[in-house]
Amino acid sequence: MEDKQRIETAKWLFERTLGWIAAADIKVAVAMALDTAMLGGLAAAFGASDPGSRTAWCYLFLLMAVGGMVIAMFCAAMAAIPRMLGPVKSMIYFARIVERTEADFVDQFAKIAEEDFLVDLNTQIHRNAQIAATKHAWVRKSLIWSFFAAAPWLAAIGLLVKT
Numbered sequence: 082m083e084d085k086q087r088i089e090t091a092k093w094l095f096e097r098t099l100g101w102i103a104a105a106d107i108k109v110a111v112a113m114a115l116d117t118a119m120l121g122g123l124a125a126a127f128g129a130s131d132p133g134s135r136t137a138w139c140y141l142f143l144l145m146a147v148g149g150m151v152i153a154m155f156c157a158a159m160a161a162i163p164r165m166l167g168p169v170k171s172m173i174y175f176a177r178i179v180e181r182t183e184a185d186f187v188d189q190f191a192k193i194a195e196e197d198f199l200v201d202l203n204t205q206i207h208r209n210a211q212i213a214a215t216k217h218a219w220v221r222k223s224l225i226w227s228f229f230a231a232a233p234w235l236a237a238i239g240l241l242v243k244t
Contacts, residue, residue, distance in 0.1 A: 095206050098206055106216070116157070122238065145230070146230045
């Protein structure tokens with residue numbers, strides 16, 4: 082395969098890795114919305130319940146649900162944190178681009194050899210894949226904790242709103 086073909090293939094793969102990162106960020110938003118809504122519902126049910134009718138089971142389920150949701154939200158926050166480490170001399174990575182003046186970047190980009198650009202692109206693809214893998218691992222943990230918290234959440238809601 083020639084360098085031009087490799088560059089086109091690498092650009093396609095680069096876009097895919099950016100898509101994997103974006104997919105993780107969308108899932109983070111869903112996880113945070115789910116946990117926030119569950120916490121809000123639990124708070125509303127707790128506030129509306131009769132303090133005298135709250136049993137030890139109610140408090141146990143309440144603590145399990147809140148604990149699971151707090152851990153889930155922590156994991157979602159870890160997924161949402163931007164990963165700013167990138168290739169050191171990249172002509173592609175935004176944090177390295179802004180380290181140069183506009184004129185220097187334009188000049189250096191105009192002079193870059195296809196082979197060097199391909200190396201830069203492949204290095205960025207690899208870094209983006211690492212970022213996507215880390216984000217998806219945290220999202221997975223967040224969703225697992227959210228689903229774990231759902232059962233005690235239902236039990237707590239049921240005990241809090243029973244008449």
